[in-house]
Amino acid sequence: MTATATPAEAVTPRLRTALRRRRTWIAIVLVLLGGAALLVVLQGTVRAPGAPLAADNAAPVGAxxxxxxxxxxxxxxxxxxxxxxxxxxxxxxxxxxxxxxxxxxxxxxxxxxxxxxxxxxxxxxxxxxxxxxxxxxxxxxxxxxxxxxxxxxxxxxxxxxxxxxxxxxxxxxxxxxxxxxxxxxxxxxxxxxxxxxxxxxxxxxxxxxxxxxxxxxxxxxxxxxxxxxxxxxxxxxxxxxxxxxxADAADAPTLGELMPGWTTPVLVLLVVVTVVAGIWRGRRFGPLVVEDLPVHVPASETGEGRARLYARGSARLRALDQLRIAAIRRLAVALRLPRSADVDAVVAGVANATGRAAADVRALLVDEEPRGDADLVRLARAVDDLERAVHETMLPDPGLDTTDPTGRRP
Incomplete structure (x- = not known):
């Protein structure tokens, strides 16, 4: 009798974990707040409070x-x-x-x-x-x-x-x-x-x-x-x-009056040069062509990347479902079932091949949900053991004479 691990309860990420994940943004916000506070202090220190020589200003510059x-x-x-x-x-x-x-x-x-x-x-x-x-x-x-x-x-x-x-x-x-x-x-x-x-x-x-x-x-x-x-x-x-x-707003100089005389010609020249350079570079490269480039991504990298995403998001059921889907496909092939066979047909075939109860097989392949990481590992191993048991039952009998066309035992 083998001892089974106690399933770990699924818990919500703690505050410390959330803070650790967001420590970069927290540091940036703290730096910005510290800079703003320092700027306020410096302005309050450098800038004299109140209007200079104001009759109600008690500061050193007041009167x-x-x-x-x-x-x-x-x-x-x-x-x-x-x-x-x-x-x-x-x-x-x-x-x-x-x-x-x-x-x-x-x-x-x-x-x-x-x-x-x-x-x-x-x-x-x-x-x-x-x-x-x-x-x-x-x-x-x-x-x-x-x-x-x-x-x-x-x-x-x-x-x-x-x-x-x-x-x-x-x-x-x-x-x-x-x-x-x-x-x-x-x-x-x-x-x-x-x-x-x-x-x-x-x-x-x-x-x-x-x-x-x-x-x-x-x-x-x-x-x-x-x-x-x-x-x-x-x-x-x-x-x-x-x-x-x-102050008389009518006497305030306009933006054009404040700008030197050479500003307008230079701005116009810059606009013309920018447009000409854009046309020149566009004509040089020619029209856009859409081309599908082959991209090869190893299956192992895809699997590892998806597994990391599941682990980071604590998506235990989704990870187990991916293992179950792949196992059901392989079991259907091992049992010589047609492509159109549904899950119930696979469950029945596995039960007949291994002698297990159909309800237990269905619970393992479909119904049971992991309640923690330990439970996920246990179910994944059980699925693997079930698949191995099916393959073992499908092997030929070692005592069978394969040379006799009738298949009779010696």
Missing amino acids: QALARVLAAQGVEVEQVRSLDAARDAARDGATVFLHDDLGVLDRDGLRGLAADADLIVVARPDFAALEVLAPGVRLAGLADGAPGAASCELPAAERAGALSDGQRALAVDDDAEAARFTGCFPAGDAFAVVSGTSPQGADVVLVGATTPFANATIDEAGNAALAIGLLGSRDRVAWYLPGPGD
């Missing part, structure tokens, strides 16, 4: 400290979000504090603001602001060290006395001097602060850098005294930081 000091001294600080609001506040007599960090305010907007305002304080003016508000005043780069003493008649500058390092210089040429623009805090041949009257009639104070107003540097030297003196001379300040909404 919340100055706004709170002005409010404590009774000055109403109003943050305006558009050019129209700034012009309305200017017509009401408010001091306009202007810092166009993005450079979106055009010259017409600057002229209209200067025409409505009595006093404009500009922090770090750009080329457009200098051209409109103070013709003849030019940017002169970063000052080398701290600028000198005030040396001017501007009251806020006189009370400040001196400024800290990090100032940007503004040069005053002859035309600006003729228009009575004067400089304070000299830095070589230029100045850290320039004041005068704009062509539109507004009093203008140009501060080359943002250091006198920023939270990080307002407490250095006389920065605070200068900023408070300039913005606290009136009861109200219109704090205006132009944004993208103040």
